[in-house]
Amino acid sequence: AQSVTQLDSQVPVFExxxxxxxxxxxxxxxxxxxxxxxxxxxxxxxxxxxxxxxTLVKSINGFEAEFNKSQTSFHLRKPSVHISDTAExxxxxxxxxxxxxxxxxxxxxxxxxx
Amino acid sequence: GAGVSxxxxxxxxxxxxxxxxxxxxxxxxxxxxxxxxxxxxxxxFLIYFQGTGAADDSGLPNDRFFAVRPEGSVSTLKIQRTxxxxxxxxxxxxxxAGGKTDTQYFGPGTRLTVL
Numbered sequence: 001a002q003s004v005t006q007l008d009s010q011v012p013v014f015e016x017x018x019x020x021x022x023x024x025x026x027x028x029x030x031x032x033x034x035x036x037x038x039x040x041x042x043x044x045x046x047x048x049x050x051x052x053x054x055t056l057v058k059s060i061n062g063f064e065a066e067f068n069k070s071q072t073s074f075h076l077r078k079p080s081v082h083i084s085d086t087a088e089x090x091x092x093x094x095x096x097x098x099x100x101x102x103x104x105x106x107x108x109x110x111x112x113x114x
Numbered sequence: 115g116a117g118v119s120x121x122x123x124x125x126x127x128x129x130x131x132x133x134x135x136x137x138x139x140x141x142x143x144x145x146x147x148x149x150x151x152x153x154x155x156x157x158x159f160l161i162y163f164q165g166t167g168a169a170d171d172s173g174l175p176n177d178r179f180f181a182v183r184p185e186g187s188v189s190t191l192k193i194q195r196t197x198x199x200x201x202x203x204x205x206x207x208x209x210x211a212g213g214k215t216d217t218q219y220f221g222p223g224t225r226l227t228v229l
Contacts, residue, residue: 003122003154004156006156009154032214032215036220041171042222043117043118043220043221044157044205044207044220045220046217046218046219049217051215053163090156090157092156094214096214100145100147100162100170100173100209100212100213100214100216101157101159101162101170101173101220102147102157102159102218103159104149104156104158105156105158106153106154106155107154107156
């Protein structure tokens with residue numbers, strides 16, 4: 001079975017500051033890793049995903065995450081945040097060898113202060 | 115094009131009643147998923163359909179929960195004898211083929227409140 005831990009339930013940062021949202025996972029098999037984002041009053045959207053190959057993956061809006069197998073982590077980072085990044089971010093995992101269900105973490109609420 | 119839609123957006127019911135929640139996936143998507151999101155938690159997997167059949171129903175909490183997808187498109191999640199603990203946002207997602215690397219596209223959810 002897989003599990004995901006997001007240690008920070010809330011992260012407040014100032015606009016244009018860097019941010020890191022932490023994610024650790026547990027699994028006995030190889031996994032795919034995801035970050036989903038939920039903007040206020042909107043549905044969940046895929047932000048980025050790691051399937052294979054380069055361990056550093058990037059989104060179109062400046063976020064990036066690095067798969068670290070030895071530390072079982074997939075932290076999300078952005079060097080300079082914008083007010084529009086205010087949202088809840090969910091780290092998630094699915095097992096490579098089984099069905100397509102996704103296991104989600106409990107989420108991190110990112111709030112940006114002007 | 116249209117995304118995943120769910121109806122109703124909000125449902126308030128009394129303990130013990132029966133409810134149905136509907137999901138319309140993106141046209142052409144063969145895979146459909148139901149998740150449940152309780153307050154302060156991430157989505158929790160319930161069931162996955164590939165076409166008309168349930169490929170994985172391991173997340174359904176008990177036999178009060180049942181889901182169907184008779185024609186391989188619209189799906190209905192049915193909850194019998196609702197309990198207060200069933201209160202949550204029920205999310206539906208679809209993907210093109212249900213492959214392990216396919217992106218799942220989520221609907222806006224149905225907020226169920228059991229009084």
